[in-house]
Amino acid sequence: MKRRGSTLLEMLTVISLLAVVMAIGSTLLISLMRMHKRVTSDIDQRRTLAQLADRLRQDAHAAVKAQLPSTERLTLPLTDQTVVEYAAAGSQITRQVLDAGMVTHRETFALSPACKVQFAVENADDGRRQLVRCEVSPLAETSSPREFAANANLEAAVGISSSPPRPARREETPP
Amino acid sequence: MTRQLRHHDRIHRRSGSLLTECVLALGVIMVAVVLLAQLMMTAAIQRRLAEQKRLALEEVANRLERAALLPWSRLTADEIESAPLGAPVQRALQEPKLIATVTDEQAGPVAARRIDVQLAWHNAAGMAVEPVTLSAWRFAAQEETP
Numbered sequence: 589m590k591r592r593g594s595t596l597l598e599m600l601t602v603i604s605l606l607a608v609v610m611a612i613g614s615t616l617l618i619s620l621m622r623m624h625k626r627v628t629s630d631i632d633q634r635r636t637l638a639q640l641a642d643r644l645r646q647d648a649h650a651a652v653k654a655q656l657p658s659t660e661r662l663t664l665p666l667t668d669q670t671v672v673e674y675a676a677a678g679s680q681i682t683r684q685v686l687d688a689g690m691v692t693h694r695e696t697f698a699l700s701p702a703c704k705v706q707f708a709v710e711n712a713d714d715g716r717r718q719l720v721r722c723e724v725s726p727l728a729e730t731s732s733p734r735e736f737a738a739n740a741n742l743e744a745a746v747g748i749s750s751s752p753p754r755p756a757r758r759e760e761t762p763p
Numbered sequence: 764m765t766r767q768l769r770h771h772d773r774i775h776r777r778s779g780s781l782l783t784e785c786v787l788a789l790g791v792i793m794v795a796v797v798l799l800a801q802l803m804m805t806a807a808i809q810r811r812l813a814e815q816k817r818l819a820l821e822e823v824a825n826r827l828e829r830a831a832l833l834p835w836s837r838l839t840a841d842e843i844e845s846a847p848l849g850a851p852v853q854r855a856l857q858e859p860k861l862i863a864t865v866t867d868e869q870a871g872p873v874a875a876r877r878i879d880v881q882l883a884w885h886n887a888a889g890m891a892v893e894p895v896t897l898s899a900w901r902f903a904a905q906e907e908t909p
Contacts, residue, residue: 602785609792616799623803627810634817641821645828712832719832739818739851743825745832 641742647672648744662707676705703738718746819882819895856884874903
């Protein structure tokens with residue numbers, strides 16, 4: 589019975605090669621999982637930003653004017669009774685509709701925790717019109733360049749679809 | 764007895780091809796790894812492109828919002844193009860170029876203008892990416908109608 593005596597050497601080679609393959613495979617798997625997490629978070633952030641932009645523009649267009657009590661709060665009166673309020677707390681924005689001071693609707697927009705939100709109101713057309721701005725910026729300047737969608741700048745024109753204020757009704761007394 | 768011996772020979776006459784088999788398997792795995800790496804690279808490029816498109820779309824939509832606030836007499840392509848591009852767009856897009864077009868249209872008794880805003884840029888390889896375009900219409904207010 590003639591048997592070659594190289595089984596141990598072969599086994600060692602096989603084991604080392606398998607170790608290399610497993611190292612490459614696990615690195616790729618980890619990279620894939622990271623990529624999946626980043627892409628999912630990007631899609632969520634993009635969808636939330638799109639919904640926020642849509643809402644903000646609709647509200648601003650229908651508003652009579654824009655008020656800015658602080659950089660975290662934006663008030664858009666639609667009529668004498670109805671007001672839409674946007675409040676930013678960290679990376680979360682809450683939109684609520686108030687009718688005669690009572691909350692009738694509330695919704696939240698949760699952005700990535702790595703960003704902050706600020707509102708601003710700018711005067712346009714020599715101060716006769718207003719432009720509302722919602723700025724989303726990264727929390728730290730040193731945030732990873734791989735973190736996309738941490739920057740956004742949403743602008744909305746105020747009052748372009750609101751009806752002009754009606755003149756006060758006068759009580760007429762018959763002569 | 765002869766049959767048993769033949770069978771015994773067949774078992775112990777196995778060629779030592781364990782290493783060859785392993786190298787072959789390794790080759791197959793390496794091909795799979797290379798394909799996977801290419802897939803990941805494509806995903807990263809697509810992700811970057813999607814983010815660039817989002818930023819471009821945001822910039823163009825902001826321009827249209829600003830155009831909605833311009834007085835009728837100043838509603839021109841030059842006026843829309845004059846404002847500088849936002850910082851995120853300048854950071855993320857290569858050679859961004861914004862082109863605005865304002866066209867007069869007649870919509871019944873009210874004067875109307877069609878506003879087209881287009882943002883074009885290049886990708887990392889220097890090739891032109893499909894530009895983002897949005898259109899809006901402005902109608903002259905009663906006091907602005909010529």
